[in-house]
Amino acid sequence: MGATALRNGPSPVPAPIDSIVEVRGISKTYGNVEALRGIDLDFPRGKLTSLLGPSGCGKTTLLKIIAGLIRADGGTVAINGKRVSAPGPERAFVFQDFALMPWATVMRNVAFGLELRGTNKAEREEIARRYIAEVGLAGFEDKYPHQLSGGMRQRVGLARALSVDADVLLLDEPFSAVDEQNRRKFQEDLIRLRTNQNKTFIFVTHSIEEAVYISDRIVLLSPRPGRVSQIIEPEIGRSGDPERIHRDRHYLDTVEEIWQGLKQYVE
């Protein structure tokens, strides 16, 4: 408990030192279902922030609004101080269902963001090759997605997002379609990757353990309507062996604390 910084209430959190993404008063309604109401959030630069909450709390909707893939009914999103309402080069998205082109090789899939930007073939393949190696898929460049396991496919999705060199990576439940063993490995790799890459990660998940394990900052959303209910900054040292985090006392305490907070929303 003591090691966990807690800020309660839906009121705007005082802006951290340097926030790269600023969300102000975002609301979204689907038919007569209010998915999000008055969301104010700041995402600190270079940190991994998780959006955590039970299903129906609008976390994926919020992520897609930040990505510019869904239009909000009200409010604004600013990246580096500039208002955005459509996808842009400073953001890259990792999809829950991977969204890989089945007819394209790993190489072409990873280089696809650059291909759309008109980068020439030699250059984009060089960049893609680097990120394929970075996510641990070196040697699989000429394979097709159906030849890869779920975990490897999501690595392709991650490499594709990394290779466009965006400042902000938006990950929509990237591990939910990946089996448990691969997920653990992938989470460890993500922690390692985050220290190497100077990027901001916004991560949507419904897994408390996952959020606490990888995040610098956890935004808890409550459902119907989706609102920010709590912001938690787990202070867990990630420099050592990633295996040890799972046995860390602060880790276990924080998981328990979040679970107590979320319990009321679970039928």
Add this chain to the structure above:
Amino acid sequence: MAVSIRTDGEAAGLASPSTRSATVASWDQPILLRLVSIALFAGIWEVAGRIPVSFAFPTFSDTIVAFFGLLADGSLATAYLSTLQPLVLGVVLSAFLGVGLGTICGLWRTGEWLVIPVFIVLQAAPVAAFIPMVTFVYGIGMTAKTLAVMILALPVIVLNTYKAVRNVNESLLVMCRSFMGTRWQTVAKIILPDASPVIFAGLRLGVAAGFVGVVLAELLITPTGIGDLITFHRSRADYAEMYATIASIIALSTLTLVFLQWVEVRVFRPESRGT
């Protein structure tokens, strides 16, 4: 039999990382089976011809001899020269027009409402009934025959393309948008490749229908080309020659479809090669 079981076992053991030997094993057998299937068919034909089933039913061997006779005297070449013109023209026009129209209708609501009902009716209609009408309007030349090919080939190509484009994988569209793909890039790099299996299924059906169209036209409109060769040999009771002509156009149609499939896998769906 023992051999095939052994290779299956090997293939299963070698599932990853290199599936090379597995692909080789699974390729050999279908080709062998296909040859057996053709040989079986030829054998039954030969027996049926020898019984004989009908005095107008030649044996397989007679038909083959007649086929080489037609090749040697040049009548087959002459016939195909005149048949292929409207056929190729009609099929190529239908392919481009059909895929183009289908794509537009799949992407654009108004186009869908204007065009698709016409082709749904055309596909349901016994189109051969239009051929006398086409003759009445366009005479007995190239135009009428090309039109006959197109009337038969176009609807299935348009409708398949339209359906494929409408049902394109939504998550790939979102992906393309998130990486700032333009409208054109989305169509060229996502929608068409994703739709290509269904588009090609339509093209195969369309090409097959085009062969029906050209033969119908030559039987009904003007006795030229293959249609004429069939009619001519029937009237002279040269049944072996008649069957050889019919078999040749079936063979050509089959080869065209196989070629089309090869192009599809080669160009559009490289990932399905060997699986």
